[in-house]
Amino acid sequence: MLALLVTDSHRWPLAARAGLAFATGMTVLAVVLLAASLAGLPVRPWVGLLTLLVIVGAAVYFRRERVTRWCALQSNVAQPSAPTGPRWLDWILAAAIFVSLVTVATTALLEPLVEWDVLAIWAYKAKIFARESIATTTYLTDISKGYSHLDYPVLWPFAMSWVWSFTGITELAAIKLLSVALLLALISSFYGLLAMSVDRTTALLFTALLASIPMVQNLTIRMGADVPLSLFLMISVAAIADWFEHGLASRLKLAGLAGTGLLLTKNEGMAIFAIIVATTVATLVLTRRVQSWRPVVGWLLALPALLSAPWFLLRTTIPKVHENMAAQMYPSIAIQNLDRLPQIAALTPRYLGSYEDWLWVWVLIPLVLVLGWRSYARPAIAFLAVVPQLILLLYGYVYLVTPWDPATLIEVSLSRLAAHVAPLEIFLVAMIVGISGWLPWQNS
Amino acid sequence: MASNFNQPLQVRAVAGWLLVTAIALIVLGSLARLPQHWRLQRKLVGKNVAKRGVLGADEIQNFIGRAGHVNLRTKLARDADRKRTSGIAAVWNFAYSGAEVMNEDARVYVNVRQSSVYFFTTFFFYPARVEMDSGGKPINSVESLGQDIRLLPPQRLGELYERGYSHVITARSGNQVVLMDLRPTLEGARP
Numbered sequence: 001m002l003a004l005l006v007t008d009s010h011r012w013p014l015a016a017r018a019g020l021a022f023a024t025g026m027t028v029l030a031v032v033l034l035a036a037s038l039a040g041l042p043v044r045p046w047v048g049l050l051t052l053l054v055i056v057g058a059a060v061y062f063r064r065e066r067v068t069r070w071c072a073l074q075s076n077v078a079q080p081s082a083p084t085g086p087r088w089l090d091w092i093l094a095a096a097i098f099v100s101l102v103t104v105a106t107t108a109l110l111e112p113l114v115e116w117d118v119l120a121i122w123a124y125k126a127k128i129f130a131r132e133s134i135a136t137t138t139y140l141t142d143i144s145k146g147y148s149h150l151d152y153p154v155l156w157p158f159a160m161s162w163v164w165s166f167t168g169i170t171e172l173a174a175i176k177l178l179s180v181a182l183l184l185a186l187i188s189s190f191y192g193l194l195a196m197s198v199d200r201t202t203a204l205l206f207t208a209l210l211a212s213i214p215m216v217q218n219l220t221i222r223m224g225a226d227v228p229l230s231l232f233l234m235i236s237v238a239a240i241a242d243w244f245e246h247g248l249a250s251r252l253k254l255a256g257l258a259g260t261g262l263l264l265t266k267n268e269g270m271a272i273f274a275i276i277v278a279t280t281v282a283t284l285v286l287t288r289r290v291q292s293w294r295p296v297v298g299w300l301l302a303l304p305a306l307l308s309a310p311w312f313l314l315r316t317t318i319p320k321v322h323e324n325m326a327a328q329m330y331p332s333i334a335i336q337n338l339d340r341l342p343q344i345a346a347l348t349p350r351y352l353g354s355y356e357d358w359l360w361v362w363v364l365i366p367l368v369l370v371l372g373w374r375s376y377a378r379p380a381i382a383f384l385a386v387v388p389q390l391i392l393l394l395y396g397y398v399y400l401v402t403p404w405d406p407a408t409l410i411e412v413s414l415s416r417l418a419a420h421v422a423p424l425e426i427f428l429v430a431m432i433v434g435i436s437g438w439l440p441w442q443n444s
Numbered sequence: 445m446a447s448n449f450n451q452p453l454q455v456r457a458v459a460g461w462l463l464v465t466a467i468a469l470i471v472l473g474s475l476a477r478l479p480q481h482w483r484l485q486r487k488l489v490g491k492n493v494a495k496r497g498v499l500g501a502d503e504i505q506n507f508i509g510r511a512g513h514v515n516l517r518t519k520l521a522r523d524a525d526r527k528r529t530s531g532i533a534a535v536w537n538f539a540y541s542g543a544e545v546m547n548e549d550a551r552v553y554v555n556v557r558q559s560s561v562y563f564f565t566t567f568f569f570y571p572a573r574v575e576m577d578s579g580g581k582p583i584n585s586v587e588s589l590g591q592d593i594r595l596l597p598p599q600r601l602g603e604l605y606e607r608g609y610s611h612v613i614t615a616r617s618g619n620q621v622v623l624m625d626l627r628p629t630l631e632g633a634r635p
Contacts, residue, residue: 096471103481110488111508114500114536120563127570144575146582147563169570170543173493209467212474218511321582354514359470368463415512433463440460 001028003059003066005257006250010069016192020254022185023231027261028055029162030155031307034264037134038310043161082434085201085441093204100211101187105180108221112172115222121148122225126160127169134314146321153311155264156225179223186220186231187211190423193238197245198434201441206430215357215419225266226416232261233272234423237387240280240300241431244287245380249295256303263308268420275390277301279383287379328401337400344399344406351414362418365425372432381435384428388421480507494540502533532560535621539564542623546572546611553577553604555595555614556621559586565613575609601626 001024002009002017009017032051033043041047059067084090113123125148128139140150160175167174190210195203210216220227236258243251259276262269277300284290352362369385376382395417399406437443484506488496503509503516509532510517520528535558542565546552550572554562562583566574576583577594586593596604601612605626612624 093471096475099478100474103478106485107481107488107508110485110496111500111506112493112497114497114509116532116560116563119567124567124570127567131571143582144578145566146584147559148566172497205464205467208471212471214474214477215512218508221508222511319582321584351512351514355473356517357512357514359473360466361470364466364470411513411515438456438460438463440457440464443457443460 001055003063005253013192013195015188019185019189023235024257026159027257030158030264033158040133040135042133043130043165045165048162082199083441084199090201090204093208096208097211104217108176108179118223122156124148125157129161130164130169140318143319143321151315151318153264156228179220182227183220194430202434206426210426215415219419226419229265230420230423232258237424241380241384244383252295252299256299260304260307272391279386283379283383323403333401340400340406347410357415365429368429368432375432388424391421497540498533498537501536502530504528504530535560535564539568543568550610552611553609555612557586557593562586
């Protein structure tokens, strides 16, 4: 898929190719399985395998040269010319990442599916899609199962369902292979995307930081849809930032496909995607690059709209049995609830400052964002900086307007929501540090 | 002159190493927390899925279940001296065990007002159908529906078989939740 979409993907680090191949592959798999399910076909192993075969065939037929280079693995990889740190530091950081990943992956594989939300929502949908098609199931209109959020998107359930189509739906341990794959994809995509812009040691340093965060580790182990969402968000925004920096249109193709993943993973994905598109357009206008609107409309708007259209059309037929958050978003409601602000402001540091969940990551991030203000002169960095902060503002606004008790909602959701943007925030911090030359070896 | 010229660079280098040290401390802090994973892994390894699931779902024994829930952690730490059992782990075990004896075409009536029982058995018993009588109202959480969830008194549970149910989940004395097979035995008797 990458070879088909991206002109120079053969020049990307192997880690980037592996992680991004997982993310783009999972998106395409979900789109195909959704189409098959709408046509009356429950999830079957051969549907995914046939999709893979078609994509590989198309890549070999249309992009033979790229595929050949792709298979050459390391030989063509472009390396940033910046000086790297001492070799011993690289080895220590790589060892720290390795130990973290092996430990977390082992826990993930030993612990079967147990998380309340995962069983009640994502895995339940996955079981249904493995036995029934969307065309024939009564589930999507069954309001007695409203707790499972009938209108939640289907990418993650389809990914689980496809794994279950090999093992059987009663298997609760092998399905966790998906969480290990997700963990590896997140870490390798992060490292790979970063290593295209900063030196190896800086990329390893910040990858070690991301791999260290207990909240990200625990959410990945539990297999909710939050980490897939953060993976798609990071890829989409990093790819657009790279487009602002280097102007390669194929980055927008990658961003569009990751954007489709966002739309098909969680309902928050719609708001996040709108923020990404609006910030992209604003950056184009402010940098007087409006003439570049064509690839933006084609790849960042039309592609996700086309690929996710079947889901959104289906969604209109699904009964809404939960509070309508869109109707809660009016400023008048926010003004009525302004007295909640001190409570939200007091609770937020309690959760983001929790050492057990985040260590000191949410202290480091704002510090670097403030100290690195000069980097915002570069449109790519400004874009990278604005998107996650707008998402955090949106989440804060939701606590202001929610009909629920904000303290209760914050207890069950704030850390999960912060995990959506954490990889992107660390990516941004790494880019600021990388281009500002703050690290000792960058001045050598 | 030379020292004045180098001063900003030296300050910058010191600041750079400070940043590296800060990140290294965070990474070390994370590595120092890995032994809790290893202790959990030692408890999980060699056990069957049922036992691993009970331990996994137990937010009191398993730190992963408490992730992000600051109030829950504070509460558990405050009551550390009180012997507590995890309700979620008990329901996970109940639903998992029930699924092992459940037929695909079974139809189960949930006669307890407890979200976790309804949600977990719906997942674990699938494709068997698990139902509650909410009077046609959407079930987002069982507790929030209160009296709208209709429960049958014990003496009327037998009616459920005539209504097409093969099993019922109900509470016995001491609030113990049990799964009962309503189908007639070979001798024609029903529980």
